[in-house]
Structure formats: C-alpha cells, structure tokens
Amino acid sequence: MDRARGSAPRHGVLxxxxxxxEWALLRSGVALVRLMPPTMAARAIGKGWxxxxxxxxxHQRAxxxxxxxxxxxPVDQREALARDAWENLGQVMAETLQLDRIVADRSRFExxxxxxxxTVGEGGAVIVSMHAGNWEVTALGGHAAGWQTAGVYQALKNPLTETLLHDLRAPVYPAGLFAKGHDTARRLLSLARSGGRVAMLADLRDLRGVVVPFFGREAYATPYPATIALAARVPLIACRVIRLPGSRFRIEAEVVPMPQSGDRKADALEATRRYHARFETWIREYPEQWMWIMRKWIDGPAR
Structure with a gap:
C-alpha cells in the first residue's frame, strides 16, 4: 500500500x-520550420517523411x-503509393506549423x-471532410462561401502541446474550435440550429459508431455529423481538399442528399453511408493524398 502511494507522485512528476x-521539442520544431518559407518547409519535411x-x-498497415x-x-506501385501518402502527411505537418502564413496567402487557394x-443560404450546415490533401485548411471553403465556421477536433493528452497546436489552428475557425467531449454534441447542435456552420473530419474509426461499406469492406464510421444535421434540419455538406503543386490547394464541396424516412437512426446510417461513398470516390481520384495508416476496417490489421 505504501509503495503504491509513493509511486503515484513519482509517476506524476515523470x-x-x-x-x-514534448512541448519543448514541438516548440523548437515550430521555430525551425518557420525559419523557412512555407513551400520550402513542406517540400523538405515531406521528402524526409x-x-x-x-x-x-x-507502414505495413498502410x-x-x-x-x-x-x-x-502491383506490389511496387503499392509501395510507391504508401510513400507518396507519407510525403503528403509530412507536408501537412509542416504546413500546420505555418498555418497562419498559408491561410493569409489566398493566392494558394482555388x-x-x-x-x-x-443550398445553405442563410441557414446552418454540417460539413464533413476527410484526412486528404491538407485537411487543416478545409474550413477555408466555408470562408469562401461567406460563412463563419466552427470546428471539432480530438484533443491531445499533453495539455502543453494541446494548447500550442490549438492556437495554431484556431484562427481558421472564427466560430470556435471545440475539443470532442461529453458536452460538444449539444453545443454543435445548438450552433447548427441557430444558423451556424460546423465542420468535422468524418473518416476516422469510431468503435461506438456504425458500420458502413468502404472500399469493398465493412468499416467503422461515425454517424455523428449526420445525426446533428438531421436533428438540426440543416444540409449535410461533403468537402475535400486537393493538394496542388507548391503548397497550393483546391477546395470543393457538394451537398449530401439526406434521407427522410422519419426513422432518424436509419437515416443517419444511410447518410453516413452516402458520405463515405463520396469519400471513397474522391480517394480513388487522389489516393496518394489520403492517410492510409488508419485502423478503420473491421477485418483490418490489429496494429
């Protein structure tokens, strides 16, 4: 008992x-990356990754x-595709550390x-996107539409690095950037009902969610965006970011047709299937820009 009591403070200190x-390493990395122009930094770190x-x-999972x-x-093309995806991920990391500079240069965006x-007009909307291109700039599509967009993200366990990364991302979301939590769904629903636009990444695994077809296999998916859109009675928008040469991006969006059977649970499942079908089509167009390391599929690699 005494030994257990003594180990707790020690673990807390460690x-x-x-x-x-971790914060010091990240802060040093930010400073180093910001010594370079954004395109140069993204190219260098992308090649390194x-x-x-x-x-x-x-890599084996990818x-x-x-x-x-x-x-x-062929095997060699799969290897090349995986390396291309790693390069894109490295570029995303470098660009995130200079997000303010990239966002300020609107010549980088189409x-x-x-x-x-x-379709949305003056009302609210729920925007779903995926980990492709550079997903950190997805909300700029809302800016181009004249919207004030809110975002949702998964907070880090380290509060120091969490604050640093939150502060880098927050300016892209003028209506607020909210960490996932017990109260988040209620806040987002209220925001959408009052005419706000909420953006979230919706291609990650959600073990508490639903199962949908994705690349010919059953995959875990979150019905969260569709549930909010149905409850708020607002459009569901699918958005993608396409990487162009030189840390430039094209942002496209389209309406996801919403089922209206009256069974909200069944409608949320069908809407989730629909935006995953759209994600799959988009990924097949630019497979090198998607994050293939996910553990999304039921029969996928365990590690």
Missing part, C-alpha cells in the same frame, strides 16, 4: 516532465489497406463552393 519535453516513415510499423483497396495494383452556398 508525466509532467515528459509533457514539458517519404524516406523515414516507411521504417515505422504503421500497405495492407492499399492492397485491399486496390487488389490489382474554390468550388458556389453550389453549396446556394
């Missing part, structure tokens, strides 16, 4: 020390996911959002 070290990341065990998605693709602007 945890705080680890948090400070292309060659270093395949030594990570997640290869396995690619094999299932593209069964006719938009195709006129159709959804007309």
């Amino acid at each position: 945890r705080r020390l680890r948090y400070w070290l 292309r060659w270093v990341a395949p030594f990570n065990r997640r 290869l396995e996911n690619i094999r299932h998605a593209f069964p006719d693709m 938009f195709d959002v006129d159709g959804v602007r007309e």
Whole structure:
C-alpha cells in the first residue's frame, strides 16, 4: 500500500516532465520550420517523411489497406503509393506549423463552393471532410462561401502541446474550435440550429459508431455529423481538399442528399453511408493524398 502511494507522485512528476519535453521539442520544431518559407518547409519535411516513415510499423498497415483497396495494383506501385501518402502527411505537418502564413496567402487557394452556398443560404450546415490533401485548411471553403465556421477536433493528452497546436489552428475557425467531449454534441447542435456552420473530419474509426461499406469492406464510421444535421434540419455538406503543386490547394464541396424516412437512426446510417461513398470516390481520384495508416476496417490489421 505504501509503495503504491509513493509511486503515484513519482509517476506524476515523470508525466509532467515528459509533457514539458514534448512541448519543448514541438516548440523548437515550430521555430525551425518557420525559419523557412512555407513551400520550402513542406517540400523538405515531406521528402524526409517519404524516406523515414516507411521504417515505422504503421507502414505495413498502410500497405495492407492499399492492397485491399486496390487488389490489382502491383506490389511496387503499392509501395510507391504508401510513400507518396507519407510525403503528403509530412507536408501537412509542416504546413500546420505555418498555418497562419498559408491561410493569409489566398493566392494558394482555388474554390468550388458556389453550389453549396446556394443550398445553405442563410441557414446552418454540417460539413464533413476527410484526412486528404491538407485537411487543416478545409474550413477555408466555408470562408469562401461567406460563412463563419466552427470546428471539432480530438484533443491531445499533453495539455502543453494541446494548447500550442490549438492556437495554431484556431484562427481558421472564427466560430470556435471545440475539443470532442461529453458536452460538444449539444453545443454543435445548438450552433447548427441557430444558423451556424460546423465542420468535422468524418473518416476516422469510431468503435461506438456504425458500420458502413468502404472500399469493398465493412468499416467503422461515425454517424455523428449526420445525426446533428438531421436533428438540426440543416444540409449535410461533403468537402475535400486537393493538394496542388507548391503548397497550393483546391477546395470543393457538394451537398449530401439526406434521407427522410422519419426513422432518424436509419437515416443517419444511410447518410453516413452516402458520405463515405463520396469519400471513397474522391480517394480513388487522389489516393496518394489520403492517410492510409488508419485502423478503420473491421477485418483490418490489429496494429
């Protein structure tokens, strides 16, 4: 008993020390990356990830996911695709650390959002996107439509690095950037009902969610965005970011047709299927820009 009591404070000290070290490393990385122009930094770090990341065990998971998605693709092309995806992920990391500079340069962006602007009008909307291109700039599609957009994200355990990364992202979401939590759904529903626009990434695994077809296999998915859109009676918008050369981006959005059977649970499932079908089509167009390391599928790699 005494030994257990004595270990708790020691573990707390070690945890705080680890948090400070992680923060210091991240802060140093931010400072180093910001010494370079955004495009140069993204290119350099992207190339570094292309060659270093395949030594990570997640590389095998990516290869396995690619094999299932593209069964006719030769082995060497699957390897090249996985490395391309790692390079994109490295670029995203570098660009996130200079998000303010990238967002301020609107010449880096092209938009195709006129159709959804007309559909939404002055009302609220729920926007779903995926980990492709550079998802950190998804909300700029809302800016182009003249919207004040709120965002949702998964908070980090380390409160120091969490604050640093939150502060980098927050300016992109003028209506607020909310960490996932017990009270978040209620706040987002209230926001959507009052005419707000809420953006969230919806391609991650959700073990408490629903199961939908994705690349020919059953995959875990979150019905959260569809549930909010149905409850608030607002349009559901699917949005994607396409990476262009030189840390430039094209942002496109389209309306997801919402079922109206009266069975809200069944309608949320069907809407989730529909936006996952749209995600799959988009990913097949630019497979090198999606994050293939996810553990999304029921029969996928355990690690």
